[in-house]
Amino acid sequence: MALYLVGLGLGSSGYLTRMAMEVIAKxxxxxxxxxxxxxxxxxxxxxxxxxxxxxxxxxxxxxEEDVSRIVEEAGxxxxxILVPGDPLIATTHISIIIEAARRGVKYHVIHGVSAHxxxxxxxxxxxxxxxxxxxxxxxxxxxxxxxxxxxxxxERGLHTLILLDTADGGLDIPSAIKMxxxxxxxxxxxxxxxxxxxxxxxxxxxGDEFRWAGSLAEALERNYPPxxxxxxxxxxxxxxxxEALETLLGASPRVIEQHKPPWIIWQRLQRYIENVENAxxxxxxxxxxSEVKEVLDLVERYLDDSRRFLSGGRGLDSLAAISYAEGLxxxxxxxxxxxxxxxxxxx
Amino acid sequence: MALYLVGLGLGSSGYLTRMAMEVIAKxxxxxxxxxxxxxxxxxxxxxxxxxxxxxxxxxxxxxEEDVSRIVEEAGxxxxxILVPGDPLIATTHISIIIEAARRGVKYHVIHGVSAHxxxxxxxxxxxxxxxxxxxxxxxxxxxxxxxxxxxxxxERGLHTLILLDTADGGLDIPSAIKMxxxxxxxxxxxxxxxxxxxxxxxxxxxGDEFRWAGSLAEALERNYPPxxxxxxxxxxxxxxxxEALETLLGASPRVIEQHKPPWIIWQRLQRYIENVENAxxxxxxxxxxSEVKEVLDLVERYLDDSRRFLSGGRGLDSLAAISYAEGLxxxxxxxxxxxxxxxxxxx
Numbered sequence: 215m216a217l218y219l220v221g222l223g224l225g226s227s228g229y230l231t232r233m234a235m236e237v238i239a240k241x242x243x244x245x246x247x248x249x250x251x252x253x254x255x256x257x258x259x260x261x262x263x264x265x266x267x268x269x270x271x272x273x274x275x276x277x278e279e280d281v282s283r284i285v286e287e288a289g290x291x292x293x294x295i296l297v298p299g300d301p302l303i304a305t306t307h308i309s310i311i312i313e314a315a316r317r318g319v320k321y322h323v324i325h326g327v328s329a330h331x332x333x334x335x336x337x338x339x340x341x342x343x344x345x346x347x348x349x350x351x352x353x354x355x356x357x358x359x360x361x362x363x364x365x366x367x368x369e370r371g372l373h374t375l376i377l378l379d380t381a382d383g384g385l386d387i388p389s390a391i392k393m394x395x396x397x398x399x400x401x402x403x404x405x406x407x408x409x410x411x412x413x414x415x416x417x418x419x420x421g422d423e424f425r426w427a428g429s430l431a432e433a434l435e436r437n438y439p440p441x442x443x444x445x446x447x448x449x450x451x452x453x454x455x456x457e458a459l460e461t462l463l464g465a466s467p468r469v470i471e472q473h474k475p476p477w478i479i480w481q482r483l484q485r486y487i488e489n490v491e492n493a494x495x496x497x498x499x500x501x502x503x504s505e506v507k508e509v510l511d512l513v514e515r516y517l518d519d520s521r522r523f524l525s526g527g528r529g530l531d532s533l534a535a536i537s538y539a540e541g542l543x544x545x546x547x548x549x550x551x552x553x554x555x556x557x558x559x560x561x
Numbered sequence: 562m563a564l565y566l567v568g569l570g571l572g573s574s575g576y577l578t579r580m581a582m583e584v585i586a587k588x589x590x591x592x593x594x595x596x597x598x599x600x601x602x603x604x605x606x607x608x609x610x611x612x613x614x615x616x617x618x619x620x621x622x623x624x625e626e627d628v629s630r631i632v633e634e635a636g637x638x639x640x641x642i643l644v645p646g647d648p649l650i651a652t653t654h655i656s657i658i659i660e661a662a663r664r665g666v667k668y669h670v671i672h673g674v675s676a677h678x679x680x681x682x683x684x685x686x687x688x689x690x691x692x693x694x695x696x697x698x699x700x701x702x703x704x705x706x707x708x709x710x711x712x713x714x715x716e717r718g719l720h721t722l723i724l725l726d727t728a729d730g731g732l733d734i735p736s737a738i739k740m741x742x743x744x745x746x747x748x749x750x751x752x753x754x755x756x757x758x759x760x761x762x763x764x765x766x767x768g769d770e771f772r773w774a775g776s777l778a779e780a781l782e783r784n785y786p787p788x789x790x791x792x793x794x795x796x797x798x799x800x801x802x803x804e805a806l807e808t809l810l811g812a813s814p815r816v817i818e819q820h821k822p823p824w825i826i827w828q829r830l831q832r833y834i835e836n837v838e839n840a841x842x843x844x845x846x847x848x849x850x851s852e853v854k855e856v857l858d859l860v861e862r863y864l865d866d867s868r869r870f871l872s873g874g875r876g877l878d879s880l881a882a883i884s885y886a887e888g889l890x891x892x893x894x895x896x897x898x899x900x901x902x903x904x905x906x907x908x
Contacts, residue, residue, distance in 0.1 A: 224672065228580030231570065231674065235579070300674075302682035308801070312808045325571065325766060327578065327647075328678035330688060335649035336670070341677060342696065346719055347689050370713065372693055419672060454655070461659045482877075509895050516888075530829075530880060537881040541863075541888020548856050549896060 217288035217314045219301040220244075221326015224419025225442075227257045229327045234296075237324060238264060241294035243287065245272045250306055251298035251329070252380040252442050254420060261296070277307070285313045288321070300328035329418065329442070333375055336418045336425055337446045338458035345372030345449070352379040354393045361397040364447045365405055369480075371450035384441025387414050388434050391445070405447075406430065411473040413446040413463060414438070427463035448473065483524050486536045489556055490517050493543055497554040506551045513539045564635035564661050566648040567591075568673020571766025572789075574604045576674045581643075584671060585611060588641035590634065592619045597653055598645035598676070599727040599789050601767060608643070624654070632660045635668070647675035676765065676789070680722055683765045683772055684793045685805035692719030692796070699726040701740045708744040711794045712752055716827075718797035731788025734761050735781050738792070752794075753777065758820040760793040760810060761785070774810035795820065830871050833883040836903055837864050840890055844901040853898045860886045 218237045223229030238244060238261070246261060248271050262269055270276075277284075277295070287293050301307055302323060314321040334341050345367030348360040360376060367374045378385040391406070398406035408431035416424035422439045433445075448455070451473060459465040494513065499506065516539040523532035546552045565584045570576030585591060585608070593608060595618050609616055617623075624631075624642070634640050648654055649670060661668040681688050692714030695707040707723060714721045725732040738753070745753035755778035763771035769786045780792075795802070798820060806812040841860065846853065863886040870879035893899045 221674075223578065223674075228583070229578050229672070231576050231578050232582070233575030236575070300678050300682045302685065303678055303688045305685070305687050305801070305805075308685055308805050308809075312805060315808050323683070325576070325674050325679040325682060327568075327570075327672050327674050328682070330681070331647050331650055331675035331678040332672040334677070335647045335672060335675070338649065338652070338655055340652050341650045342694050344693070346692055346717070349689065366717065370693070454652070458652075458655050458659060461662050462655075486881075505896050509892050512891075512895070530877075533877060533880050534833075534884040537884035538888040538891075541885040541890075542892045543888075544859070544885075545856050545889045545892030546896075548859070549852050549893075549898070551896070 215288060215290055216292060216320035216322055217285065217310065218292065218294040218322050218324060219307055219311060220294050220296050220324045221301045221328070222253065222257070222296055222298050223327040224329060224332055225251065225253045225257065225298055226420050227254070227260050229419055230257075231324070231326065233324050234326065237292075237294050237322075238296070240292060241265075241268065242291035243268050243270065244294040244296055245270045245277060245284065247272060247277060247295065247297045247307070249274050249381065250304055252384065253298055278309070281310050281313050284310065285317055285319055288314060289317065289319045297326070300326045300330075303328050303330055327419070329377065329444075330375070332418050333377075333415055333444050333446070336415055336423075337373070337375075337413050338462050339373050339413075339446065339448060339455050340452065343371070343373050343449065343452075345370060345374055347375045347377065349377045350379065350385060350390050350393065352382065352385045357393045358397050358401070361394060361401060361403075361405065365403055368405075368447070368449045373449045374447045376445045376447070378441065378443045378445070380442045384443065386441055387416070387436075387438055387443045387445055390443070391430060391434055409469065409472055411448055411459075411465065411469050413448065413459070414443070415446070416441065416443045418442075418444075425463055427459045427465035427469075429469045480524070480529065483520070483529060483532050483536065486533070486540070487517065487520055487524065490520075490536060490539050490543065492557040493554045497552055499552055501551045503551075506546060509542055509546055510552075513542050516542070562635060562637055563639060563667035563669055564632065564657065565639065565641040565669050565671060566654055566658060567641050567643050567671045568648045568675070569600065569604070569643055569645050570674035571676060571679055572598065572600045572604060572645055573767050574601070574607050576766055577604075578671070578673065580671050581673065584639075584641050584669075585643070587639060588612075588615065589638035590615050590617065591641040591643055592617045592624060592631065594619060594624060594642065594644045594654070596621045596728065597651055599731065600645055625656070628657050628660050631657065632664055632666055635661060636664065636666045644673070647673045647677075650675050650677055674766070676724065676791075677722070679765050680724075680762055680791050680793070683762055683770075684720070684722075684760045685809050686720050686760075686793065686795060686802050687799065690718070690720050690796065690799075691722060692717060694722045694724065696724045697726065697732060697737050697740065699729065699732045704740045705744050705748070708741060708748060708752065712750055715752075715794070715796045720796050721794045723792045723794070725788065725790045725792070727789045731790065733788055734763070734783075734785055734790045734792055737790070738777060738781055756816065756819055758795055758806075758812065758816050760795065760806070761790070762793070763788065763790045765789075765791075772810055774806045774812035774816075776816045827871070827876065830867070830876060830879050830883065833880070833887070834864065834867055834871065837867075837883060837886050837890065839904040840901045844899055846899055848898040850898075853893060856889055856893055857899075860889050863889070
């Protein structure tokens with residue numbers, strides 16, 4: 215007697231593992247999670263045939279509210295809970311094994327092929343260059359968080375995988391892009407632009423899978439097979455990644471060549487450093503005192519530090535140093551000791 | 562005729578998918594990647610029995626140097642390349658399908674259960690809270706990058722999965738921790754401390770899998786089954802994650818309670834802001850001129866901005882503002898207009 219949390223894989227029957235098949239065959243009762251992700255009707259039909267009356271097609275309410283009853287059953291018989299993908303990656307079902315652990319009921323987790331890794335793999339990008347993964351629900355709730363996550367990942371050169379809702383027919387790529395465009399209108403960080411390189415994936419793991427890379431403008435116009443859909447925003451591209459996007463996903467060389475992540479902090483630092491350099495170049499000394507020269511020496515030292523930190527990848531240190539140098543210069547100017555102007559917006 | 566890149570899953574035979582089995586059965590020749598990850602001897606033996614003389618056990622040289630010959634074969638017969646995990650997640654084999662695409666040879670990718678998702682799932686932490694994934698090789702090359710990645714993920718509250726080398730007997734958890742301890746000695750960011758909460762996973766997907774959470778000090782002393790091993794450094798913990806670590810992975814409530822990510826940028830900003838506040842509190846005006854007051858007003862405004870940015874999560878803006886305020890104050894002091902002292906190290 216035990217509780218088996220069984221991953222069903224990507225949603226088509228070919229992605230069932232042998233271990234999943236074995237557990238399904240021997241379990242006394244199997245609850246099928248029909249709501250956390252998409253399963254092909256053929257797979258559900260096959261489970262119905264194999265399991266017959268032992269199969270319970272469960273909605274969220276049943277699997278989340280009847281936890282203690284299900285765990286109790288598993289104390290007496292072999293109970294399987296069948297979950298799309300990997301059974302714990304969404305953590306929806308963790309409360310069931312916590313309950314089992316508390317009551318001393320044995321449990322086993324049978325991992326499954328997860329969309330998380332399959333989508334990363336289908337993108338042809340390097341897995342260790344992905345940052346935080348995000349989800350956009352059909353309601354659009356949290357799409358600002360998603361926008362910020364893409365930016366934060368890009369600041370570190372990382373790729374962002376965006377999973378689109380699969381419930382109730384699912385969210386499609388063009389609708390998700392339009393949601394992100396509305397955030398761009400508000401936030402204006404230059405992230406969602408027509409030329410922005412994106413990878414569009416649909417139905418990975420099914421017979422009609424779709425993999426394509428190109429510009430956001432093109433992505434909006436394309437036809438896609440039905441959901442599940444997902445979008446990837448690449449960060450910095452290694453040349454081998456760029457090669458794969460061109461050869462395997464059909465991205466045009468022009469779109470790839472123009473691909474520049476909006477390196478917010480780096481661009482900002484470069485602008486700040488240039489501003490201080492320009493200010494120093496055009497600076498007039500009104501007062502030749504040694505104190506003023508001492509402050510200007512300090513400005514030069516911090517400017518050097520800022521450049522050195524920037525080239526060493528220490529963005530925060532670089533930002534602190536250059537902002538401090540700006541403060542020193544502005545104070546000298548406000549006290550009438552020097553004259554200069556900032557070439558562009560500061561601070 | 563086609564080229565099949567087939568994922569074998571976690572390395573034990575139960576994790577083969579039905580689609581992988583089908584392709585293996587029908588392929589005219591199958592190259593087995595024996596070097597990118599660990600496969601159980603029983604699985605290799607089973608492949609030998611199924612495939613007989615059609616199986617080629619390939620080392621790195623064969624699969625990386627003979628790419629064009631293999632692709633040529635796939636133009637005439639069904640050729641499978643069998644890869645542990647998901648066949649593209651490590652991108653080692655992407656050059657083969659790029660070559661196939663260039664020559665117009667059909668190719669198919671059969672996804673597999675990947676350690677990436679299985680380990681995340683086995684950790685009981687939320688998948689969307691993982692940041693960049695890193696690897697530590699047996700040689701220890703790049704362990705500083707790994708240390709930095711953990712810190713950068715933690716700064717954003719994210720978890721870090723560290724894959725340990727599986728080649729040549731693999732790298733074990735205590736050895737990897739010792740490597741990180743040496744980086745701590747050098748970098749001193751307070752990341753690798755005896756109390757630091759870690760999750761240790763070994764042989765996930767095999768019969769003797771090991772999952773445990775606790776302090777680094779305890780992790781160093783434990784006995785583990787043989788590699789593959791991996792370590793997870795949690796970022797910020799949701800209460801449901803903390804509950805799972807306690808109940809399912811045996812973490813002691815004390816270790817979890819003490820778990821505080823070293824929020825480098827936030828700690829730093831709080832210190833900077835306090836320094837400016839203290840400097841202003843203890844500040845003596847030597848010169849009562851309106852210019853000096855104007856500069857001090859500006860300091861107050863930037864201090865306010867910095868606090869506001871910090872509480873709004875805008876760390877970079879907060880850092881720029883507070884550093885600028887420090888610059889203004891230091892310049893006033895150097896010109897002999899005010900007197901104050903920094904309570905602790907600045908800049």
